[in-house]
Amino acid sequence: MSQATPVPDAPGGNSRTVTVALDQRSYPIHIGAGLLGRAAEMVRVAGDWQRCAVVTDATVARLHLEALQANLSEARLAVDPVVVPAGESSKSFEQLAPLCEALLMRGIERGDAVIALGGGVIGDLAGFAASILRRGVALVQVPTTLLAQVDSSVGGKTGINTPQGKNLIGTFHQPRLVIADTDTLDTLPARELRAGYAEIVKYGLLGDAQFFAWLEENGLALLRGDAEARAYAIEKSCQMKSDIVAEDERESGKRALLNLGHTFGHALEAWAGYSGDLLHGEAVAIGVGLAFKLSEQLGLCPPGRHERVTAHLRAVGLPVAIGELGACGRGIPEPAELITHMMQDKKVTGGRLTFILVRDIGDAFITRDVAIDDLKRLLSEECRGP
Ligand SMILES: NC(=O)c1ccc[n+]([C@@H]2O[C@H](COP(=O)([O-])OP(=O)(O)OC[C@H]3O[C@@H](n4cnc5c(N)ncnc54)[C@H](O)[C@@H]3O)[C@@H](O)[C@H]2O)c1
Ligand SMILES: O=C(O)C(=O)C[C@@H](O)[C@H](O)[C@H](O)COP(=O)(O)O
Numbered sequence: 001m002s003q004a005t006p007v008p009d010a011p012g013g014n015s016r017t018v019t020v021a022l023d024q025r026s027y028p029i030h031i032g033a034g035l036l037g038r039a040a041e042m043v044r045v046a047g048d049w050q051r052c053a054v055v056t057d058a059t060v061a062r063l064h065l066e067a068l069q070a071n072l073s074e075a076r077l078a079v080d081p082v083v084v085p086a087g088e089s090s091k092s093f094e095q096l097a098p099l100c101e102a103l104l105m106r107g108i109e110r111g112d113a114v115i116a117l118g119g120g121v122i123g124d125l126a127g128f129a130a131s132i133l134r135r136g137v138a139l140v141q142v143p144t145t146l147l148a149q150v151d152s153s154v155g156g157k158t159g160i161n162t163p164q165g166k167n168l169i170g171t172f173h174q175p176r177l178v179i180a181d182t183d184t185l186d187t188l189p190a191r192e193l194r195a196g197y198a199e200i201v202k203y204g205l206l207g208d209a210q211f212f213a214w215l216e217e218n219g220l221a222l223l224r225g226d227a228e229a230r231a232y233a234i235e236k237s238c239q240m241k242s243d244i245v246a247e248d249e250r251e252s253g254k255r256a257l258l259n260l261g262h263t264f265g266h267a268l269e270a271w272a273g274y275s276g277d278l279l280h281g282e283a284v285a286i287g288v289g290l291a292f293k294l295s296e297q298l299g300l301c302p303p304g305r306h307e308r309v310t311a312h313l314r315a316v317g318l319p320v321a322i323g324e325l326g327a328c329g330r331g332i333p334e335p336a337e338l339i340t341h342m343m344q345d346k347k348v349t350g351g352r353l354t355f356i357l358v359r360d361i362g363d364a365f366i367t368r369d370v371a372i373d374d375l376k377r378l379l380s381e382e383c384r385g386p
């Protein structure tokens with residue numbers, strides 16, 4: 001279990017700390033209110049860095065950069081921040097090159113750190129830049145979306161998208177510290193909160209039926225701002241992800257469970273052109289629904305589970321079926337188009353697709369045994385519209 005490794009000092013107060021246990025590269029995830037204004041003390045404990053360059057997006061810069069930058073400046077750690085445009089399209093070669101050059105221009109050396117302040121887009125992009133800058137500089141993740149606090153800031157996957165597919169160019173580069181200030185979620189739009197919630201539901205579905213049942217009871221309160229429910233769900237999600245990453249850092253086996261819903265979801269995002277029409281978490285929600293539907297159709301999972309899972313996702317306002325995509329104005333994808341995108345998935349081996357399917361709620365498994373005809377049957381039913 002990841003809790004076993006000694007943790008660098010926790011910030012105290014009402015915050016909670018989860019540790020990702022990776023021997024010498026273990027790191028803490030601090031979760032709590034008001035942590036942005038105390039970041040420098042945590043940064044000082046995590047590493048002996050001379051300077052820290054904050055990378056953020058334009059929206060987060062407007063809302064949350066000042067609190068972090070002022071605190072780093074007081075501790076004489078700050079250089080000028082680098083601000084990139086907000087949105088998924090920034091996870092691109094077009095943004096990566098100027099970002100790397102901007103970091104070099106600010107004199108970021110091997111003994112310095114990059115701080116990713118923002119959602120998963122900034123975490124993945126700045127994390128990738130940190131991993132290749134001078135062949136690797138330290139990374140601190142300061143996630144400001146629910147999705148980033150429960151998922152993308154943890155585990156070290158970094159990367160960018162290309163027309164060929166999601167995250168096909170990237171690295172594993174673990175952060176040295178994660179600071180999840182739950183106050184930042186107060187400014188997050190409801191749609192973004194729901195998208196992050198989809199990844200929380202994913203944890204229950206892949207490995208903890210009781211957690212899913214808790215979400216059925218408490219999910220709406222969490223989304224409406226219940227601080228205790230939020231903190232619990234963030235900690236629980238980080239703990240589940242940390243345990244898996246500690247066992248299988250580079251996804252040679254078990255880590256692929258974290259991809260539940262993503263084989264479908266990433267194909268849908270590529271089809272939507274990485275636009276704001278379909279958020280990552282929304283694509284994952286649809287993908288999770290499809291994983292349960294396929295599992296039921298193949299007789300791998302008892303009947304009724306797809307209904308229960310999609311009922312909950314629908315109740316919190318997430319899409320659960322490809323047919324619902326018609327509403328975003330792009331029409332509905334063709335099954336063949338989706339299969340072409342799916343064939344670019346990083347889990348494809350020897351030309352065979354890998355799926356994360358389920359025996360039940362809380363019991364996911366990895367399989368290469370889905371026949372292409374079964375997939376085609378599912379998609380041709382799904383791509384018909386409502
Ligand atoms: N590396 C991983 O393990 C991992 C895991 C899951 C998802 N991801 C990636 O994460 C990305 C999605 O991340 P995301 O959902 O955080 O999207 P995002 O980073 O685009 O953030 C969503 C939107 O919210 C805005 N925003 C961020 N914080 C805010 C705040 N506190 N208040 C108001 N607005 C705020 C952003 O400017 C953006 O417009 C995808 O690219 C996905 O592939 C990576
Ligand atoms: O950390 C992981 O491992 C995950 O799979 C988490 C996913 O939620 C995330 O979207 C990840 O970026 C997908 O990874 P990929 O390797 O399929 O690109």
Ligand SMILES: [Zn+2]
Nearest residue numbers: 199262280284
């Ligand atoms: Zn994801």
